[in-house]
Amino acid sequence: xxxxxxxxxxxxxxxxxxxxxxxxxxxxxxxxxxxxxxxxxxxxxxxxxxxxxxxxxxxxxxxxxxxxxxxxxxxxxxxxxxxxxxxxxxxxxxxxxxxxxxxxxxxxxxxxxxxxxxxxxxxxxxxxxxxxxxxxxxxxxxxxxxxxxxxxxxxxxxxxxxxxxxxxxxxxxxxxxxxxxxxxxxxxxxxxxxxxxxxxxxxxxxxxxxxxxxxxxxxxxxxxxxxxxxxxxxxxxxxxxxxxxxxxxxxxxxxxxxxxxxxxxxxxxxxxxxxxxxxxxxxxxxxxxxxxxxxxxxxxxxxxxxxxxxxxxxxxxxxxxxxxxxxxxxxxxxxxxxxxxxxxxxxxxxxxxxxxxxxxxxxxxxxxxxxxxxxxxxxxxxxxxxxxxxxxxxxxxxxxxxxxxxxxxxxxxxxxxxxxxxxxxxxxxxxxxxxxxxxxxxxxxxxxxxxxxxxxxxxxxxxxxxxxxxxxxxxxxxx
Amino acid sequence: xxxxxxxxxxxxxxxxxxxxxxxxxxxxxxxxxxxxxxxxxxxxxxxxxxxxxxxxxxxxxxxxxxxxxxxxxxxxxxxxxxxxxxxxxxxxxxxxxxxxxxxxxxxxxxxxxxxxxxxxxxxxxxxxxxxxxxxxxxxxxxxxxxxxxxxxxxxxxxxxxxxxxxxxxxxxxxxxxxxxxxxxxxxxxxxxxxxxxxxxxxxxxxxxxxxxxxxxxxxxxxxxxxxxxxxxxxxxxxxxxxxx
Numbered sequence: 001x002x003x004x005x006x007x008x009x010x011x012x013x014x015x016x017x018x019x020x021x022x023x024x025x026x027x028x029x030x031x032x033x034x035x036x037x038x039x040x041x042x043x044x045x046x047x048x049x050x051x052x053x054x055x056x057x058x059x060x061x062x063x064x065x066x067x068x069x070x071x072x073x074x075x076x077x078x079x080x081x082x083x084x085x086x087x088x089x090x091x092x093x094x095x096x097x098x099x100x101x102x103x104x105x106x107x108x109x110x111x112x113x114x115x116x117x118x119x120x121x122x123x124x125x126x127x128x129x130x131x132x133x134x135x136x137x138x139x140x141x142x143x144x145x146x147x148x149x150x151x152x153x154x155x156x157x158x159x160x161x162x163x164x165x166x167x168x169x170x171x172x173x174x175x176x177x178x179x180x181x182x183x184x185x186x187x188x189x190x191x192x193x194x195x196x197x198x199x200x201x202x203x204x205x206x207x208x209x210x211x212x213x214x215x216x217x218x219x220x221x222x223x224x225x226x227x228x229x230x231x232x233x234x235x236x237x238x239x240x241x242x243x244x245x246x247x248x249x250x251x252x253x254x255x256x257x258x259x260x261x262x263x264x265x266x267x268x269x270x271x272x273x274x275x276x277x278x279x280x281x282x283x284x285x286x287x288x289x290x291x292x293x294x295x296x297x298x299x300x301x302x303x304x305x306x307x308x309x310x311x312x313x314x315x316x317x318x319x320x321x322x323x324x325x326x327x328x329x330x331x332x333x334x335x336x337x338x339x340x341x342x343x344x345x346x347x348x349x350x351x352x353x354x355x356x357x358x359x360x361x362x363x364x365x366x367x368x369x370x371x372x373x374x375x376x377x378x379x380x381x382x383x384x385x386x387x388x389x390x391x392x393x394x395x396x397x398x399x400x401x402x403x404x405x406x407x408x409x410x411x412x413x414x415x416x417x418x419x420x421x422x423x424x425x426x427x428x429x430x431x432x433x434x435x436x437x438x439x440x441x442x443x444x445x446x447x448x449x450x451x452x453x454x455x456x457x458x459x460x461x462x463x464x465x466x467x468x469x470x471x472x473x474x475x476x477x478x479x
Numbered sequence: 480x481x482x483x484x485x486x487x488x489x490x491x492x493x494x495x496x497x498x499x500x501x502x503x504x505x506x507x508x509x510x511x512x513x514x515x516x517x518x519x520x521x522x523x524x525x526x527x528x529x530x531x532x533x534x535x536x537x538x539x540x541x542x543x544x545x546x547x548x549x550x551x552x553x554x555x556x557x558x559x560x561x562x563x564x565x566x567x568x569x570x571x572x573x574x575x576x577x578x579x580x581x582x583x584x585x586x587x588x589x590x591x592x593x594x595x596x597x598x599x600x601x602x603x604x605x606x607x608x609x610x611x612x613x614x615x616x617x618x619x620x621x622x623x624x625x626x627x628x629x630x631x632x633x634x635x636x637x638x639x640x641x642x643x644x645x646x647x648x649x650x651x652x653x654x655x656x657x658x659x660x661x662x663x664x665x666x667x668x669x670x671x672x673x674x675x676x677x678x679x680x681x682x683x684x685x686x687x688x689x690x691x692x693x694x695x696x697x698x699x700x701x702x703x704x705x706x707x708x709x710x711x712x713x714x715x716x717x718x719x720x721x722x723x
Contacts, residue, residue, distance in 0.1 A: 050615055056693025057581045164580075166693040174695065367690070369618075395615035395666070 019439060019464045021422050023474070029426050030469075032419040033271060034411075034443065043401045050396050051077055051375070052170055058388065058403070059164045064107065066164045067100035067155060068381030068406070071237065072388040075377030077170020079258070080392055082371030089172030089364040091353050094237045095185075096158045096168065097379065098346035101236060102192065103151025104382035105297070105339040108447040109199065110144020113336060116441050117206060121213070122434035140202070143195040147343070150192045154350065157181040172365035182354050189351050196343050200315065203337060210333065216424040217442050218332030218417030221246035223279050223293035224302045225409070227380050230254065232305035234312070234345055236380040242303045243279060243293070248326045251281070257378035260387055265291070266404065277409045292412035295384025296446065297338035302328035307341075309348035315341045332417055335445045370396045381406045383447055407448045417442040431466055431477045439464060485551040500542035500553060501529055509555055512564060512593045514571075514682050515630035516543045519703035521639060523631055527567050528593065531555050539563060561597060568594045573604040574653050575611065576625035582684040585694040589682035590628060607653070614659075616666030619689050620678050622657060627685035629655050633677035640706060645671045657685070676702070 024030035042061055049057060055073040059066035071093060078085055115128045118137055127135070134141040152162040158177060159165025167174050207214075223246070227239040240254035243263070255263060267276040267288045278291030293299075307313045319341060322329050329338075353359065370392060377388045384406030391400040421442045425435050466475040481496040487504065494503040499522060504511060514526035524544035531542045534552035539560070542553075554560075571577075571590065579585050611624035634646040634657075645668055649658045660668040678686040679698050687696045708714040 048610075048613060050613055050621065052690050052692050053581060053583070060581065166585075166695065169692040169695075170690075174692070369690075397613055397615055 019418055021426065021464065021466045023466065023468050025469045029419070029423045032415070032422040034415045034418045043403055046401045047398050049398055051080055051390055051392050051398055052396065054388075054390065054398070054401075055169055056164075056166045059166075061403075061405070063163055065100060065104055065381050065383070067096055067168075068379060068383075068386050069388075069403075070165070070168045071097050071379040072377045072381075072386045072403075074168040074170055075238075075379060076375040076388040076390050077377070078366075079375030079377060080370055080372050080390065080396070081170050081366070081368040083171055083366040083368045085172040085366050086361075086363045088176070088358050088361040089366075090238075091356060091359060092158060092173050092177055092364065093168050095177075095350055095353055096155055096165075097237050098350050099151045099154030099158070101151075101346045101380075101382045102343050102350075103148045103155070104447070105343050106144055106147035106151060108382075108444075109336060109339055110140065110147070112447070113441065113444055114140065114144060116437065116444070117203075117210075117336070121438055121441060125433055125437065128437070143198060147192055147195045147199075150188045153188060154185055157184055169365070171367060174365065176362040176364045177354075177360050179360055182360060185350065185354050189347060192347050193344075196340060196347060200340050200344070203340060213438075213441075214331050214333040216420055217438075217445060218413065218420060219330055220413075220416055220420065221330060222413055222416075223251070223282060223291070224299035224328055225279065225293045225295055226300040226303050226385050227257065227378065228254070228300075228304050229308070233308040234300060234304040234306070234316075234342075236300075236346070238379070241378075241385070244303045244328055246328060246330050248328055251279075257387075258376040260376070260378065260404075261389075264387075264404070266408075272411070274408050274411050275404075276411050277404055278412065289412055292416065293409065294332070294413045295406055295409045296335065296382070297342050298329065298332065298335045299384065300380065301338040301341055307345050309345055309352070311348055312341060312345035315344055332413065332442070332445045335447070339447075370394060383407050384409055407446070410446045410448070414443055414446055414448065417445070426466070431464055431475045433477065436464055436477045483547055483549040483551075485547055485549070485553060487553045488555055494547040496547065496549075498547045500531065500540075500545045500547055500551075503547050504531075504542060504553075504555060511542055511555060512596060513543065514589060514593065514628060515632065517632050517636075517680055517700065517703070519640070519707050520632060520635040520680070523635070526571075526628070526630055528564055530560060530563055532557060532560065565597050565599050568597060568599050569602045569604055571628050572599075572602050573606050575607070575609060575627065577683070578625075581693050582626060583687045583691040583693060583696040584626070584684035584698075587694075587697045588684060614665050615689065616664035617668075617671070617673070617689065618666065619673055620665070620675065621687050621689050621691075622659075622665055623685050623687065624656060625685075626683045627657055628683055629657070630682060632680040632682065633657065633686060636676045636680045636703070640703065641672060641674050641676050643670050643672050643674075646677060 020033050021029055022031040042058065046057055054077065055070045058069040058073045061069050111130050115130065115133050118140065119128050119132055130141060155165060156162040159167035224244045225241060227235045228242045229235040229239045241252060241257050242250065242254065243252035244250055263280055265278050265280045265288065267278060269276060278288040279293050280291060282291040284290045301319060307316045319337060322334065373392055375390050379386055386406050387404040389402040390398055392398055418439055421439050425438055463478045465473060468474050482493050483496045485492055485494060492503065492507055501511065501516060512528040514528055515523045522543045524541040527541055529542040530539040532554040533540050579591055614622040631648065637646050638644040645659050647658055648655045649662055650656055659665045660670055678688065679702060680700060684696060
């Protein structure tokens with residue numbers, strides 16, 4: 001009896017994810033797939049609008065990381081205007097981007113992954129959420145909420161609102177940072193540093209508990225891609241693209257990000273609305289999956305030569321001790337560690353940058369008209385590198401829009417992670433809730449942006465289906 | 480001019496004969512929602528938001544083009560009127576692509592304000608989602624047909640105040656489109672003086688400063704009063720005119 005997996009159109013707009021597991025003749029897992037079943041269509045419906053509106057429009061792609069789209073879109077606009085934005089504007093954009101990474105990483109670590117890590121992967125599902133965390137570890141939950149608040153507050157102080165601030169625009173930013181705003185940011189930082197320090201200690205204490213997970217939750221060779229500063233430091237706003245393989249060889253030292261199309265391709269599979277970006281030069285015999293790469297905190301921390309701030313550099317040295325010298329960390333479980341390391345780095349950079357003497361300068365916007373009909377803007381979102389590319393006509397009306405979102409670039413790796421977890425934990429023909437959560441955590445390591453559309457806190461609406469070799473549906477667990 | 484007496488909301492009110500009902504109501508502190516009306520421009524009666532009930536007439540009448548006549552009995556607020564005003568606003572929103580969240584006039588838009596005032600929290604009609612262009616050919620301004628409610632304030636200010644008559648309406652009904660100079664790109668218009676009056680009187684984000692980003696556009700209508708006071712009353716003192 002042959003069965004076809006169909007994606008119900010109703011669930012497509014619900015922000016649902018689906019996972020299918022295929023069993024071979026021997027009853028073992030032969031393949032597993034992570035399906036994203038929502039369709040947005042931003043690239044198409046932005047056509048015909050003006051590029052000046054794009055930071056505001058593309059911010060609506062996401063409610064958790066709107067700043068990442070605003071940054072990439074503003075930078076694309078800068079390229080179309082052909083301007084060098086005022087240095088203060090660039091610094092202010094960086095502060096907002098760091099604030100965004102702090103709040104998003106805090107959400108991922110404390111709210112979304114915290115319940116699994118602290119309460120146990122297979123603990124009672126009724127309590128395995130932020131509410132359960134508040135009950136059992138109120139200090140940890142409070143810390144997470146405070147740290148996220150501080151990140152959001154930095155965004156609000158700069159942009160007027162913490163979600164979808166219409167502040168960064170082509171040519172710079174709309175409002176300068178006030179003296180009061182600068183003082184308010186400085187006042188919040190000591191608490192943020194304390195919380196991050198406690199979180200790093202907590203994660204270090206848990207290492208021995210999750211040795212198996214670290215090995216099977218997505219530990220495989222892959223490329224790592226992200227931005228580094230021209231000097232090779234940890235970078236989140238500008239810089240050059242670096243590509244590293246899983247042996248630590250640098251395949252691209254400092255590739256110009258605006259030429260990303262030369263090295264990145266996008267494949268489409270009929271079973272997911274999420275595209276599958278890949279690194280073109282690594283494709284062998286037409287198999288694009290050989291170009292699988294990971295982006296995000298793990299990739300950024302792997303590819304950089306140094307962080308560039310004292311505390312983050314000290315932490316980076318400890319991070320590098322996980323693996324033999326010169327090798328990148330290939331276990332996706334280390335995303336958690338990399339995320340905390342990045343929070344530390346961002347806080348240090350914010351503290352450093354708000355002390356710049358001209359940070360409250362009111363020269364923050366360059367004015368120009370369309371000077372180039374094509375622009376590319378690349379930045380680092382919490383989840384990885386984000387690319388915006390616009391073609392406009394001479395009036396500035398968009399003719400073509402291409403966006404490569406961070407989560408998409410981890411698509412191949414997420415599928416690989418799901419397969420690895422399934423192969424390790426599925427031995428019979430039935431699925432348990434514990435397995436569901438382990439798979440869920442495998443996905444959650446990448447902090448994919450699907451959760452934002454469901455407002456889920458620690459729970460994604462997952463649907464796992466187990467298929468026999470003849471296509472028969474053996475078991476199914478839905479959440 | 481003769482004085483007439485009318486009854487508004489059960490109270491006797493005096494007015495100049497021929498004065499519009501809307502101006503009488505405003506003189507007496509009764510506020511009605513309006514979109515196509517703007518002090519200083521001729522009346523059009525197009526948006527229908529200022530509809531009132533008149534005793535003996537089953538049809539609702541727009542106050543902006545209804546003259547005050549002796550013995551008129553007017554009611555300005557009733558469940559029926561609120562229902563119709565809400566309906567009109569919902570129809571305006573469903574007709575084109577008014578996506579407030581990403582509009583240059585978000586927070587400063589008269590259409591948005593009126594919707595908020597009548598408590599319009601959703602649209603009951605199917606959105607038409609027309610595919611409409613943005614004309615960004617002018618070096619200083621943009622025309623976004625998606626946000627246009629066809630109030631023709633721009634047509635009137637350009638014709639009556641600036642004297643250029645760049646703007647007109649083309650087509651019929653909901654398919655009408657603002658056109659510059661017999662339908663050519665605004666940037667190619669030979670009659671446009673680039674004065675920007677049309678942009679300032681536009682109640683929505685249809686006409687905007689070029690390069691505006693989301694929620695960045697604010698508009699000033701004061702200039703109309705200053706120009707008219709100067710022309711008609713020879714008052715050129717801006718601060719005084721502004722406080723009037």
